[in-house]
Every structure is written in C-alpha cells, then in structure tokens.
Amino acid sequence: MIRQFLPKVNWYQLALMYFKDRSAAECEARWKKTLHPTRTRVGKFSLEEEKRLKLAMTLFGAQNWHKIARFVPGRTKTQCREIWANFLDPNVNHGKWTKEEDAKLREAMSEHEFLALPDISLEPEPEIVAVKKKRKA
Structure with missing residues (x-):
C-alpha cells in the first residue's frame, strides 16, 4: 500500500507548534475530513x-x-x-412521523414507564468543560 511510504504526520507536535486551542486529534480530523486536497466535496x-x-x-x-x-x-x-x-x-423510514406513530410512541412511553428514566443531558460533562477551559488558559 502506498500509504506506508508516505511520511507520517506528528499531529501532536503540529498542534503544539501552531495551535494553542486545538488538540492533535482536532487538527488531524480537520485536515483529513475537510482540508485535504482530495476532499473537495462538501x-x-x-x-x-x-x-x-x-x-x-x-x-x-x-x-x-x-x-x-x-x-x-x-x-x-x-x-x-x-x-x-x-x-x-x-430500511429506515425517512418520512415525517404520522399521527398514528406519534400515538404509538406515546403509548409505549406511558405503558413501559420509560418516562421515569433519568433525562440524558445534552450538555458536556462538567469535567470535560473544566479540561477544555484549563487547556485554553
């Protein structure tokens, strides 16, 4: 495979040298998924x-x-x-939810007491926020 002959990028070193607020993983992902010359389509x-x-x-x-x-x-x-x-x-229904599907979901939620489960927060965990803030300081 050709990749084995290409020079390896030291993403950790690159991030340290050029970005105070970006990790090695963030730099690598941004390059590979967005900025690399072969990634022309968005x-x-x-x-x-x-x-x-x-x-x-x-x-x-x-x-x-x-x-x-x-x-x-x-x-x-x-x-x-x-x-x-x-x-x-x-295999996935990508259409809008029908009234029947909404009713079925409501029934399932009340019947099986899924509503009693703790809410899953969409906010990042406090320790993750603390690490990010510390890294930016």
Missing part, C-alpha cells in the same frame, strides 16, 4: 454521488465505510455514513 450529494454510494453499499456492505468513501471520490467515510443513515438507507 454540501449536498449530487445524484451521481448518491448512485455511487448506493452501488458501494451493495458491493461492500455497511461495515466498510473506508472502501465506500473511496468509491465516492471527494467524500469522507463520515459523509457517506451520514448521508446513508439519514437519507438513503431503504
């Missing part, structure tokens, strides 16, 4: 890209996103997985 998938993604899913299955992304030039494995899961997967 935004909505074209019809051709959707066709290629559907064909790749047939060929490789949903477990090999790296191969799938290579089949859709300019797109990352994350982009391919997201568009598949959120818009193209035929």
Whole structure:
C-alpha cells in the first residue's frame, strides 16, 4: 500500500507548534475530513454521488465505510455514513412521523414507564468543560 511510504504526520507536535486551542486529534480530523486536497466535496450529494454510494453499499456492505468513501471520490467515510443513515438507507423510514406513530410512541412511553428514566443531558460533562477551559488558559 502506498500509504506506508508516505511520511507520517506528528499531529501532536503540529498542534503544539501552531495551535494553542486545538488538540492533535482536532487538527488531524480537520485536515483529513475537510482540508485535504482530495476532499473537495462538501454540501449536498449530487445524484451521481448518491448512485455511487448506493452501488458501494451493495458491493461492500455497511461495515466498510473506508472502501465506500473511496468509491465516492471527494467524500469522507463520515459523509457517506451520514448521508446513508439519514437519507438513503431503504430500511429506515425517512418520512415525517404520522399521527398514528406519534400515538404509538406515546403509548409505549406511558405503558413501559420509560418516562421515569433519568433525562440524558445534552450538555458536556462538567469535567470535560473544566479540561477544555484549563487547556485554553
């Protein structure tokens, strides 16, 4: 594989030298997923890209996103997985919820007392916030 002959990037050193508020992982992800010259496509998938993604899913299955992304030039494995899961997967109902589905969900929630479960906070855990603040200082 050609990758083994390419120089390795020391993302930790790069982050330390150039960014006081960015981690090595953040720099690497930003480069690989957005800024790398082969990642030219952002935004909505074209019809051709959707066709290629559907064909790749047939060929490789949903477990090999790296191969799938290579089949859709300019797109990352994350982009391919997201568009598949959120818009193209035929096994998922992507339409609006019906009144019947809403009623069924309400019934299931009350019948099985799922409402008694603790709410899951969307806020980051306090210790994560503290670490980020400390790193910025």
